[in-house]
Amino acid sequence: MQEGGRTPAPGLRIGLVCPYALDVPGGVQNQVLGLAAFLRRAGHDVHVLAPGGLPDDAYGLEADRFTSAGAAMGVRYNGSVAPVAFGPLAAARTRRWVAAHAVDLLHVHEPLAPSASLLALGASRGPVVATFHTATPRSRALRLAGSALSGAVDRIDAGIAVSPTAREVVVGHLGRDAVVVPNGLDVTAYEPSDARLPADGRTDGPPRLLFLGRSGERRKGLDVLLAALPALRRTHPDLEVLVAGPGPRDLPPGCRSLGLVDEAEKRALLRTADVYVAPHTARESFGIVVLEAMASGVPVVASDLAPFAELLGGAHDPAGRLFRRGDPEALAAAVSAALLEGRGPRTRRARALAHRYDWSVVGPEVLAVYDDVLGRPALVAPVGEEVS
Structure with missing residues (x-):
């Protein structure tokens, strides 16, 4: 529709590449699927390449818009075991996908991970945007990768970093800049509502703490939380601790392991927890689960990592409670204060911050x-305005 002499720019054909298997839960995977859903709502033709298969909860992405780069295998990367696809078969599938779709723009995530994103970057001959999610400021491996893969890095027309912390890594290791665009979230899917409580309708009972994350990774901080429990149980003897996420782990009495949960189960757990605890100790570039907890209206207790403090509105007056990372006594004090305070002005402010x-x-x-890469006029209007 043309009005006032202006015509909306036509939709783009966009290729999104995720380096990690989409059918394995993870923050990068959720970002790729969430971005694909937004872009399609905005009128763009989106196709996705990733290892593994398409999950049941794929944010509405149809099977014919997804291509597998091959079976995923676990490789240690950025402090965890990443489900990636690499090697001759993955490279051949990626080359065929790039050639067949002839996209206007390729958007790769974590381009230096040994997987589909790096392979797609090498096969691309058109405009490329890359999103960097990693926060490893002293990574020798990343410095070496940046040097060895300088040709691949040069193919990137524009870089996005999900936080200032991630941007520092890009600048320090790759010698190039990136614009900070944070991770996205469908905030309305997390907003608390009595009509959307789980079937148990939990409104009382013992205080409930929730931990979400890979329990076997030390940087996720479950050991710090468990070390804080004796102090917490002195004031809250009936405290219940729920641990959700992959990884076998022996837990003390009063703690329950839920294993891997899907998105709907995660949202239900967040809505019915009394406190969400993020005791992470290192290498967090954003903190998507902290953001999900904020949107859910649950009181948040988080370690003082810079990305967590930024999400909560700053370390000076956070919309949650920050504690010194790795300090069980400080964690216990913060949880006790959060349990005493409950939901109120602080959680309402956290929910308001989440809308950003x-x-x-x-x-x-x-x-x-x-737009900047393609030299096009704005594809969508600023928030609150209409495209004319």
């Missing part, structure tokens, strides 16, 4: 990067 990260805000920021 809704896809309706973050999505247009990603599209603005595409």
Whole structure:
């Protein structure tokens, strides 16, 4: 529709590449699927390449818009075991996908991970945007990769970092800049509502703490939380601790391991917890689960990592409680204070802050990067305005 002499820019054909298997839960995977859903709502033709298969909860992505780069295998990367695909078969599948789709723009995530993103970057001959999620400021491996893969890095037309912490890694290791565009979230899917409580309708009972993450990774900080329990049980003897996420782990009495949970189960757990605890100790570039907890209206207790403090509105007056990372006594004190305070002005402020990260805000920021690369007029209007 043309009005006032202006015509909306036509939709783009966009290729999104995730280095990690989409059918294995993870923050990068959720970002790729969430971005694909936003871009399609905005009228763009989106195709996704990733290892593994398409999960049941794929944010509405149809099977014919997904291509597998091959079976995923676990490789240690950025302090965890990443489900990636590499080697001759993955390279051949990636080359065929790039050639067959002839996209206007390729958007790869974690381009230096040994997987589909790096392979797609090497096969691409058109405009490329890359999103960097990693926060490893002293990574010798990343410095070496940046040097060895300088040719691949040079193919990137624009870089996105999900936080200032991630941007520092890009600048320090790759010698190039990146614009900070945070991760996105469908905030409305997490907003608390009595009508959306799980079937147990939990409104009382013993205080419930929730930990979400890979329990076997030390940097996720479950050991810090468990070390704080004796002090917490002195004041809250009936305290219940729920641990959700992959990884076998022996837990003390009063703690329950839920194993891997899907997105719907995660949202239900967040809505019915009394406190969400993020005791992570290192290498967190953003903190998507902290953001999900904020949107859910649950009181948040988090370690004082810079990305967590930023999400909560700053270390001076956070919309949650920050404690010194790795300190069980400080964690126990913060949880006790959060349990005493409960839901109120602090959690309402956290929910308000979460709206800054809704896809309706973050999505247009990603599209603005595409505009700059392609030299196009704005593809969508600023939030609150209509495209004419």
